[in-house]
Amino acid sequence: MPRAHLVTSVSNVPLTVTGISVKLGVSPSTLRTWERRYGLGPTDRQAGSRRRYSTADIEALTHMVNLVRSGVSASDAAAVVLAQRSTTYPLSDDIAVPEIRDIVDAAQVRDLQRLEKYLEASIASEGLVRTWSNLIEPALDTILSSEEGQEPGCSPSAMLTLAVLKILAAIADARPDSATSQQESVFVVADSDHALAAHIVGVALNLRGIFTTVMDTQSHGNQKASERLNSHLHTKSPKIIIIMGQGARCERLVSLSLTEGDAHILLVGADSPSVLDSRIQRMRTLTACVEETIALVTTSRQSKQ
Structure with a gap:
């Protein structure tokens, strides 16, 4: 699913909460709520100085605003943004959001790296919980319901579970x-x-x-x-x-x-x-x-x- 790009042109100059509010068209109170609830505030805080949002902070909030304005709930949007912050390697632009069959195929050939990239692409687009409900759980059901069973020492379900746990560990490191x-x-x-x-x-x-x-x-x-x-x-x-x-x-x-x-x-x-x-x-x-x-x-x- 392509992202809605409703806000563009991210500045390289650090901004205060007022500057971010003007730039993104979001009230300061909303920005403070997002910081308090979801940890989407300035990542660089120095005692005795005004808090300023870095380029990475601005990009994260820009993505948050885009998602919310495209109809995603604030909590789901925050999960997507935080998941992207935790990405351990850059995703290629040509990685489309996978289908259930893509996940099953990658698990069956034991391609752990491809599974991780698929999962990160889906989480970045759909959010963590939706990726579970719409992709991971159906893929596991497909694998486990196969009449052929699984080869000893070659368990696609275990491979997919391992990929999910690796992604979860990376995301957990980004918790506020x-x-x-x-x-x-x-x-x-x-x-x-x-x-x-x-x-x-x-x-x-x-x-x-x-x-x-x-x-x-x-x-x-x-x-x-x-x-x-x-x-x-x-x-x-x-x-x-x-x-x-x-x-x-x-x-x-x-x-x-x-x-x-x-x-x-x-x-x-x-x-x-x-x-x-x-x-x-x-x-x-x-x-x-x-x-x-x-x-x-x-x-x-x-x-x-």
Whole structure:
């Protein structure tokens, strides 16, 4: 999908917030909101001097404005811009946004570099969560549903998972400083079928400046998932718990979260446990989950100001 270029001519001269406001046609309050919520502020801050936006900052905000004016939500636009900041190598202009078949083909021939480039191209254009929903998850389903199976030692699904995790690690390095604060922490609990999606959610929230950690529902050693969750609830006191999974084990974790903590709980997926409680919200998609979490954290932060 080609980007909408609605703002052009980026200056090489550092600008103040007022200068950026005039140049991009965005109010200073909106710019400050984007900085506070998404970390899209001046990257070079010197004590005792007025903050100025560098050329790279201006380019990032220009892209942000273009996306928002083309109909992308501010949170999704910020995720795209932050993902581009984290790119570890330049993308060639001739790399088009891939289709599901492109991802499957690259995974089947074990072309890790091509997979990474495809994923970065899609994230730069569509955003992280949409890339998962529209590209990665369908590609994994296509690979895993093949009647031919996978050759031993040659797992296209594992290759695609590795590429996704490498991209997520690069993107996570671009998270704003506010994502290290545990004041409004989020805890994502996922079964094995949703493990990769849980990391997608975690990185997407980190990019919005929300501290997030992920735990699986399996037993490890002599410790059950319920024991690890109980310990986390009492030591970290997460404000929001996202549970991704199905079955009796996930249902027990939901019940434990309700009895041992006071966190808001989001259940993700149509097959999530059927537990009724005023603190529980059901989210059918990852996009809805991320957006609702951002809204809850934003409301909590504003109430403390």
